[in-house]
Amino acid sequence: MISNAQKSISIFTNKDYYFCNMNIVQLIREAVADSIKNVYPESDNNLDFQINQTKPEFEGDYTIVLFSLVKALKKSPEMIGQEIGDSLIQKNPELFEAFNIIKGFLNLTITDAYWKSLLLKNHNDICFGKQAMNGKKVMVEYSSPNTNKPLHLGHLRNNFLGWSVAEILKASGYEVLKSCIVNDRGIHICKSMIAWQLYADGATPESTHKKGDHFVGDYYVKFNDVYKAQIAELVASGITEADAEKQAPIMQKTQQMLQDWEAGVPEVMQLWQKMNGWVYEGFDVTYKSIGSDFDKTYYESNTYLLGKDIVQEGLDKNVFHKKEDGSVWIDLTADGLDEKLVLRKDGTSVYITQDIGLAKQKYDEYKIDQSIYVIGDEQNYHMKVLKLIAQKLGLPYADDIYHLSYGMVELPTGKMKSREGTVVDADDLVAEMKATAQQHTETLGKVKDFEPNELIELYETIGLGAMKFYLLRVDPKKKMIFNPEESIDFHGFTGPFIQYTFARINSILRKESSFVAAPSNNTLLKLEKEVIYNLEQFGAIIMEAAKTLNPSVLANYLFHLSKSFNSFYTEHSIGNAESEDKKNLRIQISMMTANVLKNGMQLLGINVPNRM
């Protein structure tokens, strides 16, 4: 009958719990649950209680909110707090050193020993915070460009988000495949092809010294200019606008070209391949510069016929129905949606059908457990329909389709409109950010001894870091405002702020190459403890970011950690600490902070420089 006590001792003393994979909140939760069980043997085993970080104005590290226990245990909060607090300290002296009760809040102080051993164990562990592989496979589809125009600011949010989410999932134990579906066919592609045919006079990216994607994009713009003029002309001659849109000669040529493409007319195919080739060359440069990469690229020209067999399957299962003209539909009105076309009367598949086909192909090919689509929130309806149709068809991967929906990027003046030339081009923005980084760096003059190639790399690191951080620091699902002035500010809640914190730590650590970590015997000062306290949360933050597919959780955390370290850095000397013991401890804090900042930024796709 001593098993209970024995058990708790074996968990909390012998098994050196500091070093297990559990985070402090989980440890506290178990310890409190255990204490409740011991102090109130009659109580329900699954009592729920909340653990918060203790507010700075109170004494303590973590706080148990007692109100929820009051009803179940039929005692006053003060009484419960006292009894649980006594029990916690008595049973887990390694973990808890003090407590106080204010109103219904039990504030617990964690022992210095816990913090110091956490630090000693993990200060140089580059895997700190990461989870072991869990055997699950996830595909993250992102970027998804059209081959008729260059990438813009909106694509950048998509790319950074997709890349970061993939890395965060890897860090939390998933095997991740990054994929991309290239929208390389369709009427919009034919528009730039027609315009090139009519107006380019044989010009090429080489002959005009233009980047391929921009070159092709110019003809897409040209098409729209001509098209608009032709419509205006027709309307002026007394034709309705709707008819004018159909009758405009350039549009009719484009429609014809699409048909020729689908028929495989050689000249059209050749032109198509040539122009897409130009675009891909341009995209390669852009992707390389922003650090996007893919394990698998799908091309719509290969996938647009997919899904037809599924349509037959749906008809057999009576999930779809055929109308008199031969078109196939699904009725989703019972689910609060509309009737949706899945196959045209001419037998060709539509967008949604292709997507179902591609979803199947991904699943068959890679046996993935989850399929994440990074797509703008304008497609919420489409993705909802996609998943619903897959579910109604009883497809095995239906429930594993997840739309990571993100909000549009707008400018302070409103939405980006290509017509008004307010679209922020990705390449331009990257160049501008690098130039800003260069300008700031030169003004500060701290790296005058750098070689030219080192400087270029540094400007890239800082400029891209600023841009990525700026786009990732807000909750993906919310639309965001891109303020050009604010984005080139490198102070405060920015990527360069965190990079700078890292660089400063590095400059200290460079001088301590022979460092050997040792246990500390001193009590922790407030700012020392605060940094360790924040460091401890890294693993929990990664898990939170993975669970919610939200890199902004990480961005906020890294900023908070940097602030905390900077306060500590300003207040306490590290290299010239008051004692060897303190110096040793503070170097451990510095090393661990550097590791967490570096690894955390890596998960956002941002590098950190050793000097800046």
Added chain:
RNA sequence: GGUUCGGUAGCUCAGCUGGAUAGAGCAUCAGCCUUCUAAGCUGAGGGUCAUUGGUUCGAAUCCAAUCCGAAUCACCA
């Protein structure tokens, strides 16, 4: 009109699984570089958490209604 999402400081955003006096950054103002990188640190001012009602020990957070904004509702992709 239906559906979905949003409205928090002058601006940009956290906080939303209900908890203590709602937090950051920018901007404004006042301080801190002979000492480890001042892209830093310390402090001040700045709020009817859209509005109204409800739920309860307690609401920015949950519920309802209203107002405002956005997306979407194609034989386009």
